[in-house]
Amino acid sequence: GETRQLRQRSKARALSNETRLWRPMADGYSWLVGFSSIRHRYRVDRDVQTPGGRFDLAGVENEVGETTVYGEAGVEIRKGLEGSLGARFTHSELSGSGEHLSPLVLARLDEDDGEREENRLLPSFSLLARPAEELTLYARYQQGFRPGGLSIAGDTVRLYRNDRLGTAEVGFRYGRPGVDRLDLQGGATLSHWKDIQADFLDASGLPVTDNIGDGRVWTVTANGGVRVTPELRLEAGFAVNDGKITKPTHAFTLLAGSDEGSMEIPNIARFVGRGAIDWGTSLSTDWSLVA
Numbered sequence: 001g002e003t004r005q006l007r008q009r010s011k012a013r014a015l016s017n018e019t020r021l022w023r024p025m026a027d028g029y030s031w032l033v034g035f036s037s038i039r040h041r042y043r044v045d046r047d048v049q050t051p052g053g054r055f056d057l058a059g060v061e062n063e064v065g066e067t068t069v070y071g072e073a074g075v076e077i078r079k080g081l082e083g084s085l086g087a088r089f090t091h092s093e094l095s096g097s098g099e100h101l102s103p104l105v106l107a108r109l110d111e112d113d114g115e116r117e118e119n120r121l122l123p124s125f126s127l128l129a130r131p132a133e134e135l136t137l138y139a140r141y142q143q144g145f146r147p148g149g150l151s152i153a154g155d156t157v158r159l160y161r162n163d164r165l166g167t168a169e170v171g172f173r174y175g176r177p178g179v180d181r182l183d184l185q186g187g188a189t190l191s192h193w194k195d196i197q198a199d200f201l202d203a204s205g206l207p208v209t210d211n212i213g214d215g216r217v218w219t220v221t222a223n224g225g226v227r228v229t230p231e232l233r234l235e236a237g238f239a240v241n242d243g244k245i246t247k248p249t250h251a252f253t254l255l256a257g258s259d260e261g262s263m264e265i266p267n268i269a270r271f272v273g274r275g276a277i278d279w280g281t282s283l284s285t286d287w288s289l290v291a
Helices: 103-112 250-256
Strands: 005-026 029-050 053-056 059-078 081-099 116-132 135-146 149-153 156-160 163-174 182-194 197-201 207-211 213-227 232-248 271-282 288-290
Touching: 029 081, 059 149, 081 149, 156 207, 232 250
Parallel strands: none
Antiparallel strands: 005 029, 029 053, 029 059, 059 081, 081 116, 116 135, 135 163, 149 156, 149 207, 163 182, 182 213, 197 207, 213 232, 232 271, 271 288
16 A cells, blocks of 8 residues: 655744742731733644645644733631632634635635734632641632633645633642651542533544533542651552543544543543652752652
């Protein structure tokens, strides 16, 4: 059979800044204000090498500019119990262009509006309790989103929309990492995901980014550390994820070839584990060695 070689060249450039000002909890209240700015450009070019020569495939360039202002206010409801309420407002400017496209694809791309602006107001709130000196319990909810863009699909380019995520979390923290002899952290989260952006292989076997539907993700995490000696500390942790597509798009259902109940969200690891050994010693009053 004929041998074909796919080559892809990716180039990314980003510039970001975040500035914040905050007041820690004191006299019964706290606050935080800030802003961030991100400018990101990402370009992908593809071609196929065959015995008959080299052929250019569709290419794409995405440029995203985001400006966000955010704030949060906290109050001590009573001794050992704190609450906070916050919000983020994000203005996004997106532009995309393709190359090596047919006139029909270019016309459809113009209709899909490759250049657009988006505004998002994302709320958050939390509760934090300290029933004991070294133990903290918390519950929080927050929202987030990712802007859309253009994606290569086979020998053409198409638009994918922004996706939105709402996450509720409960958890605990015991001890302070690196300070107390023993520290533990654990939590459980439930995320509802709208218009999920995902990378997967299309029918031709080429990678593509697209919106695949709505879904939910359950996550349970646990992390801990113990200081064995003043110089030696051991750490370990794990996470279990269960991500399901609850309302897939028709196109992704046909591509996946399975029913809704068995569709997992691509690129979410089922199990994640980690371990670390942290060792440090003082060589002199001015020098230390850490490994």
